[in-house]
Amino acid sequence: MDEQTEKRKRLDWVTFSISGGLLVLFVIAAILNQNLVGQWINDSFSFTAKYFGAYWQVLLLVMFVIGLILAFSKYGKVRLGKLDKPENSNFRWIALILCTLLASGGVFWAAAGPMYHFLTTPPLFQGIEEGTMTAAFPAMAQSYFHWGFTAWASLGTLTTIVLMYAHYHKGYPLKPRTFLYPMFGEKIFKNSVLGSFADIVSIIATAAGTIGPIGFLGLQVGYGLEAVFGIPNTLTTQALIIIFLAVIASISAATGVERGIQWLSRINVGLVVILMVAMLILGPTMFIIDLFLGSEAFYLQNFLSMSLYRVDQAWLGSWTIFFWGWFIGYGPMMAMFISRISRGRTIRELIIAVSIIAPIVSNIWFTVVGGSGIFYEMEQPGAIGTALNESGMPAAVMAIMNQIPLGIVLAVGFIIVSVIFVATTADSMSYTVAVTLSGTDEPNRLTRVFWALMFGVVAVALLAIGEETVGMLQNFIVVTAAPVSLLLLPSLWDAPRIAKKLAKEQKIVKKE
Template identity: 65%
Template sequence: MKQKVSNKDKQATDKTVFFISGGLLILFVVFAMIDLDMVEGWINSSFAFSAKVFGSYWELLLLANFVIGVGLAISKYGNVRLGKMDKPENGYYRWIAMILCTLLASGGVFWAASGPMMHFISTPPLFNNNSSTLAGVEPALAQSFLHWGFLAWAILGTLATIVLMYVHYHKGFPMKPRGMLYLLFGEKIFRKNSITGNAADIISIVAVAAGTMGPIGFLGLQIGYGLHSLFDVPNTLVTNVVVISVLIVIAAISVATGIDRGIQFLSRMNVGLTVFLAVCMLILGPTLFIINKFISAEGFHIQNMLTMALYQGDQAWLGWWTVFFWGWFLGYGPMMAIFIARISRGRTIRELIIAVSIVAPIVTNFWFTVVGGTGIKAELDSPGSISAPLDDGGMPAAVMAIMDQLPLGFYLAIGFLLVTLVFVATTVDSISYTVAVSLTGSDQPSRLIRVFWVIMFGLLSIVLLTVGENSVTAIQNSIVVTAVPVSILLLPTLWGSIQAARIMAIEQGIVAVDKEGKIINK
């Protein structure tokens, strides 16, 4: 018998999950303040263990997630309409804009500049060593395409989103990460005393919090560097704290006004700004080089995608790159699935898969080619012009160095700092919203709890910065550790999404079944 969920229950905060997840985050910060070296040791050893033991599993999980999603999209099940709505509640541009501001916001500016450059000056071990030569451009871009492309996007909001939308909108259960286990355990997973259900929610919140507090801290460091480079503003802790405070104010206002207003507005604005910057760089930069290399690198990527996705050669390199990224994105998986489920009502499974697994990755890959490709061309023409600043000052320095190679580079650099600020704000507001959803089970959580998590993330990030830059890196790396249980949580969605799609297809008359429940071919 289907469990009925009252409005009161939907709005009630799960105190067990709230106090344990919040307590673990605060405990981490306290330990970092007491003995940062000890915390770094814990994280590094756990990171190494996770990468070594679970790296191969994560590679298979992300690949299977993408393949099954594409299979659903091209099948009859692709016609299934999600969320019990006949028409989408969000227009296509608005919808895509909010989707793009999930993964791309996590590092799309600074990784777009530094990722391709790092692979260019040191060719990934899978390919012949053509470091810093024209022949090394396609492998460098293709490796970045893999890390930020089809597989990465698919794990954020395809199969898990289908399951969560079925469980919440069709079955009436709360919108929580534990919902991904519903088709495995049944309604008992939603009981308040469910150890498995509580653990699923807690680990999902802790994982995404680690992946959010890290970018907030890095934002302060990155914009602080940029302001110093452009305006000679002292790059101090005070500057970093001011930057984070501005970010938190923007994110708090956005999340307080909700998805349909604030979050949507910020997403649309940021995508517009990003498109404007891309067009400017195309016009002012090496236009033909960017276009030609995007086409050839995308072909190289598709040709070698399976090999790159399952590569198991240099374990140290994998730990620094592919496995790290897979752990990072897995940690975001449950919360991003909730967010995308909330904005995708009325869309078909085919539309969802194409938008998240195909359109968003191609847009991301083109953006990486515009930014990273501009840097690579500058490096080819003048060796050391980008690689030297990158080596000395890290990712923020790479962005500033690339802008220095372009006409109007000063103004483009300002645009990049602004886009970065708004990008991270969209990450913080969307994550705070989904954490609030996970705690209440409602897709319309109270404004107070939404704003609370924005402030919580901001304050903890500031505290970590006062401890030292390494503390920010430590909590960022900890998402790879928390990705271990999250990856187990996401596993049942591989077959659960097919089950849910089949049930909804029968309900909507897309497929017919006989008395024994077997599908009748029309």
């Protein structure tokens, strides 16, 4: 092993200490004065949503459009990662992609998101009567939008092209600071304050976005276990659930992408397919099919309007800007993870898988779960909505299961899927944090395990302080997304430039 490779395998203790220390500091501050921390985060959230919201909306839309143009142009044939054929089969590859973003919140929002929009029509579609069949289409379309094409495009299309070129073709570390390599050159890797800041803010954003779903999982599974088996939904139960999840995630992260992470993802996608088919057969089958087709058409028809809607600022802050901040915060680490699993793929395959196939699969999942909820709410007003409004997102899932034949079996299935889903996010994100700290795509095993356990411990600590602190940390990812979004911006012009350069090297286009 040469000296340069040895250097990259060394832990970046400055980044490690600052990012880990800030997480610990957040917990301590929440213990000392929860209200003050909450107020600071809310004020920062409002500021970020107000001054970065429009920029994020344009950024994600343009990122999606440029990705499509590259995919369906001659540059789509460019192969990334210096391999002639892909390392992973199509199913394994797409399973790994799906289980990262969808797991981080799709489990919780699939039931709640469509129902919220069904009970209160989004402002863009004011005039459509709430709670009616006509309202079902914009309700589903709005959920598709928040978990759709632009959301996925921000997580691993243009940014992945830049990273894969810098890492696999040029030999630079697999770190968030590498996004800036085309702009700043090699100096971004040499004791660069800007480079360290890019790495630190990306780790903190990822930690906030991962710990939030882990905490919510403790609440959701705790609620589910009480509803199905009568096990008291106490802090002890929630803590045991999170510790169990953290242990699974650590084992998976320790065994690496090829074994644990890939195995968990494949199991999870298989279980989700079984659960979806069961719900489709046992639930309102034709209603779900009709709703999916009609809502997909409504989504495509209103895609541009939803992308650039700027009228109701309060609603945007609670919904679109919140989600965009969340996904942007995840952006660097997701791009790193997708870079790691996509060697040998063409630009066309990458864009189609991440920006088109993954969103459509998400839409089907949302329609089966959320569409079932809409159907039962229309049949019996309050059947799902009352539970959602009184007890939150976990109650909505259980309320839907109560309406379906064999609902107890499906509820248990949903609990299992929820745990594995969030475990796949925790293991893949702990892996990418470890990659950031070491600069190599085979980071130290102890570092991977440390971060998986750290996510779990912080989630338990926040739940012990109060359930609302989990939401506070979740909102904090939107604050960290402001600098992260500036980190992603250069990919809009760097990715096409890199695609053109590689196309010449691979003789896809003639050299001028």
